[in-house]
Amino acid sequence: MTVIKELLKANEDGGLSFGDYTLENKTKLDGFEFQGDLYKVKTFKEITKLEKNGMFVYESVPGTAVEDFKVTEEAITFRVSAQSDAQFTVELEEDSEYTVYMDDVNVGRMKTNLSGKLSVSAELSEGKAVSIKIERV
Numbered sequence: 236m237t238v239i240k241e242l243l244k245a246n247e248d249g250g251l252s253f254g255d256y257t258l259e260n261k262t263k264l265d266g267f268e269f270q271g272d273l274y275k276v277k278t279f280k281e282i283t284k285l286e287k288n289g290m291f292v293y294e295s296v297p298g299t300a301v302e303d304f305k306v307t308e309e310a311i312t313f314r315v316s317a318q319s320d321a322q323f324t325v326e327l328e329e330d331s332e333y334t335v336y337m338d339d340v341n342v343g344r345m346k347t348n349l350s351g352k353l354s355v356s357a358e359l360s361e362g363k364a365v366s367i368k369i370e371r372v
Contacts, residue, residue, distance in 0.1 A: 254283040256298035295323040314364040336368040
């Protein structure tokens with residue numbers, strides 16, 4: 236997987252790609268319009284964060300590259316890569332249960348907290364993307 240040199244871009248299939256974990260200094264792009272919403276991304280080697288209309292969507296520590304990020308009523312899907320293992324957090328429905336899949340393998344059910352955040356740790360390595368699917372139970 237390659238890093239997203241544009242920091243944030245819309246894909247032809249309706250997904251978003253964002254993040255560049257190779258950057259030494261924090262870089263951001265604000266006011267990116269996509270499907271009627273405004274997005275903001277902050278990214279570098281230590282963190283990647285995506286906001287939609289000023290609200291939290293995604294964050295990873297350390298920084299990651301995310302491809303084909305799609306949100307539906309049933310699931311969030313994307314591919315993620317980084318230089319090493321990472322933890323990412325996504326915003327979902329509060330106090331709800333989800334099944335998490337990595338490369339189509341069920342890694343278990345998880346429950347969001349009262350603010351709707353779900354955190355997942357992923358074993359990542361340079362040049363290899365992991366497919367993520369978080370599906371509402």
